[in-house]
Amino acid sequence: MSPRPRPACRVSCSPCPSVLPPGCDVAPIPPSAASLHRLSYTPSPARRRACQDALRKIVKCLSAPVVARAPVLVTPRGRVPGARRLAATLAGGPVGGTSTTQARHVRVEVLHRFRVLVDGRFIALSEGSQRLIGCLAVADQPRPRTTLAGTLWPERSERDAHASLRQALWRLNRHVSGLLEQENQHIGLARGTEVDLHEIYRLSDAVSESEPRVNRQAVRLLEGDLLPEWSYDWLDGHRESLRQVRLHTLEALARNDLNAGRTATALVAALAAVGLDQLRESAQRIVIAAHLAEGNTAEAVRQYVRFRDLLWEELQLRPSRQLQEMLPEGAS
Template sequence: MVYDTSLPAPALRLLGTFRLEGADGSAVPVQTPGRRLLAFLALNGPTARGVLAGTLWPEVAEEQAYGSLRTTLWRLHRAGPPVLDCRGELLALREELHVDTHVLTRTARRLIDSDAPPGEDLEVDVLSAGELLPDWDEEWVVFERERLRQLRLHALESLSGRLARHGQYALALDAALTGVRIEPLRESAHRAVVAVHLAEHNLVEAVRHYHAYRRLARIELGLEPSPIFTTMLPRSRLDPCPGGDRPDSAG
């Protein structure tokens, strides 16, 4: 089937919270089994019915699991816009369905794999969307949540470096600090911040941020910054750590 891509498409949002939207942007009510089914297909792609039944209803017998799957499919069909593509034993999301995790993945990989000049489509807000289904504790969600977290952090650091190389320091700093906000203890995110300050010849800001991270690492981890980080700045600027106590004296 060929779809008219010029028309608004339904959307599935999994970052921050679950939300299925019709083409007009209105929320489509979906019960919990339907939410789990749509999320699984969004994160894993086309999947056999047997795998879906066994994964989403592991606590019941196979026949009952298949029955639950059929009921869920029937309710999704009645709920709103058609979002599923049935290919015999395989189930998948329809190609025209806009899925925010897919956009995040494509954007992050493009940023990591290419060194092209930054464009309007390379926006920090795509990478700083909420965490994947934060209240869900299914094993397949937890794994994908961590994968997406790591992917977006690497992409933000890559974007920051690219923007800095093109003299777009404010945007570069925004990208780097977004990475710090997502993972405050990630040294490479802090190195990206310092790199932007140095590229803009703001040595004082770079030193201040380095020492802030050094204090945090000492208190939270009992560690010093890596040699990679310390060699970014003049040695005379690194010791002593202003206001920094030894890890064993914190608190």
């Protein structure tokens, strides 16, 4: 005769006591079997899969390549205490040393358009992360967190601006870790990050110290506007400062090549400067001088007439006597 089935228990007892509590109509389990009742739990398939997924994620995080420097340790709330030692341990290298993983080539472009390239591959970022990277690339130095929040989100309250900054940091770390580093509440681009804007300043310094020749890459670089698709107030001063650097550098390159007899490349650089500012007479003088050096008097006169008419139309001014005297008598 089969045993009578055990009725469902309506009272949650763990383990099932040997003395029946009030309302329990299930026969109690003897004390000797209480431990077996406690260990007889079997997780459901869904719970088992969730635990397995969690373990796989932990293993993946521990086995992922880690850079043992501070840049990968920037979180939305700042640096993690002791994280450099943990990162070095996981990477198998000394604290503060170089990781065994291969270094990446990271490039930030803010001329012509905004782009972040990692090993030549374009990385898509959120709008907030783009603002943050663009601001740090233009500033060329670490900025305080408070200053960044107020500059990038001026229309929001201080609390909301800091929340937006934390969110931008979190998203950026998720897409391309190691791009930023932080120290004493200052955030900046990681050391070794290449920025095309900095190449303009290096080229400008080289022109003032020596006489480099004009090349297509330099002209292409100097023709680029600073983040032309962005319309933020904090960019206005940087744009005007950079515009002057670009103009002076292009004119210096053109003048050097013109003095060396390289009139073709001098024309390329001078016309690029005119493209940046058509009312700039110093650039127009180099273009006209290059045409005259090649013997193209008609080209020089046409360039002068275009400039003279535009100058009068825009500002009701006339070209200087120095420019007029460059042309043959009666041509001006």
